Amino acid sequence: MIGYRFVLADRDERFLRKSFAFYLAPEVIETMVASGKMPALGGEMRNVTMFFSDLSGFSSIAETMTPVELVTLMNEYLSAMTDIIEGHGGYVDKYIGDSIVAMFGAPADDPAHARNAVRAALKCHETLAELNEGHPAFAGHGLSHRIGLNSGEAVVGNIGSRRRFNYTVMSDTVNVASRLEGANKYYGTAIMASETTMAQTGDSFAWRELDAIRVQGRGEAIRVFEPLAETGAESAEQAKVAAAYAEGLACWRAREFAKAADAFVGVAEVDPASALFAKRANALTANPPPPEWTPVNTLEGK
Incomplete structure (x- = not known):
C-alpha cells in the first residue's frame, strides 16, 4: 500500500511541486497542494511591502554586449538579487527585463515585512558592489541599480483572465513603490522608501529624510527617506x-x-x-x- 501510494496516489502532488517550483513561491505551492484544488481567480487584502528595482543605464550597457553576454550577465545579477530577496522572506512577483518586482508579507505572513524588505534592499546594494568588483561577468560595466520601497494594503492572489492568471499583487501601494524606484535618479540615491515603510521598521535603521515629493499620477505628497544602514552601523x-x-x-x-x-x-x-x-x-x-x-x-x- 505504501508503494502504491508513492507511485500512483502521490504522483499528482509530486508533478505539481516539480512543475511549479520554478514559477511560484514554495508557500503558494504548499497552499495549492493542501487545498487539493486547482488555482482559481481571486485575492485577499494584505499589508505588504513592495520592492521595485531597476538597473541604471541598462540600455547603454546592452548596446555594448552580445546577446549571449547580456543574458549571462543578467542571469548572474538576477540570481544574486533573487537569492537575497527570498533569503529575507520576500517573494519575487516577476522580472521585467532588468527590473525586479517583489513583495514582502505575502504569500507567507510576515509581521516584520517592512524591516526585512529594507534589509534585503541594503544587502542587494552591497552585493552589487561586490559583484562589480570581483565577478568576471560584471568587469568593466559598473552596474548600478535603483530600489523603491513602499508599504500598505494590497490585493494579493490569482489575478488575470479566466483562462490564464498569475499569483501577483495590485494596489496603489504597488504603483507608489514603482514611482519611488524611478525617483532615485533625481536625488542620486540607490534606495528610496516611503514614510509608511520607514515608520513600520521601528528603530532598526538609520535613516535620512530626503524630501516631500509628488509623483506622477498622484496628487498627494509623500515624504521619502533613504535607509543608510542598520542602527549604529552607519x-x-x-x-x-x-x-x-x-x-x-x-x-x-x-x-x-x-x-x-x-x-x-x-x-x-x-x-x-x-x-x-x-x-x-x-x-x-x-x-x-x-x-x-x-x-x-x-x-x-x-
Whole structure:
C-alpha cells in the first residue's frame, strides 16, 4: 500500500511541486497542494511591502554586449538579487527585463515585512558592489541599480483572465513603490522608501529624510527617506552627511534658502542629493517664491 501510494496516489502532488517550483513561491505551492484544488481567480487584502528595482543605464550597457553576454550577465545579477530577496522572506512577483518586482508579507505572513524588505534592499546594494568588483561577468560595466520601497494594503492572489492568471499583487501601494524606484535618479540615491515603510521598521535603521515629493499620477505628497544602514552601523561620513542634509532641509522648509544652500554646499561634493538641493536653494535665494509656495517637489517623469 505504501508503494502504491508513492507511485500512483502521490504522483499528482509530486508533478505539481516539480512543475511549479520554478514559477511560484514554495508557500503558494504548499497552499495549492493542501487545498487539493486547482488555482482559481481571486485575492485577499494584505499589508505588504513592495520592492521595485531597476538597473541604471541598462540600455547603454546592452548596446555594448552580445546577446549571449547580456543574458549571462543578467542571469548572474538576477540570481544574486533573487537569492537575497527570498533569503529575507520576500517573494519575487516577476522580472521585467532588468527590473525586479517583489513583495514582502505575502504569500507567507510576515509581521516584520517592512524591516526585512529594507534589509534585503541594503544587502542587494552591497552585493552589487561586490559583484562589480570581483565577478568576471560584471568587469568593466559598473552596474548600478535603483530600489523603491513602499508599504500598505494590497490585493494579493490569482489575478488575470479566466483562462490564464498569475499569483501577483495590485494596489496603489504597488504603483507608489514603482514611482519611488524611478525617483532615485533625481536625488542620486540607490534606495528610496516611503514614510509608511520607514515608520513600520521601528528603530532598526538609520535613516535620512530626503524630501516631500509628488509623483506622477498622484496628487498627494509623500515624504521619502533613504535607509543608510542598520542602527549604529552607519559610517562617520554617512552620519556627517545626514546631519548636514537635515539642517539644510529644515532651513529649506522654513524658507531660509541662503542658510539651506550653505548647509547643502558643505557636503555637495560627496552627496548628489545635497548638490541637487544646493542648486535649488541658490535659485530660490536669487528669486524668492510666492507666499503660497510649499516645500514639495513635483516630479515630472517616472
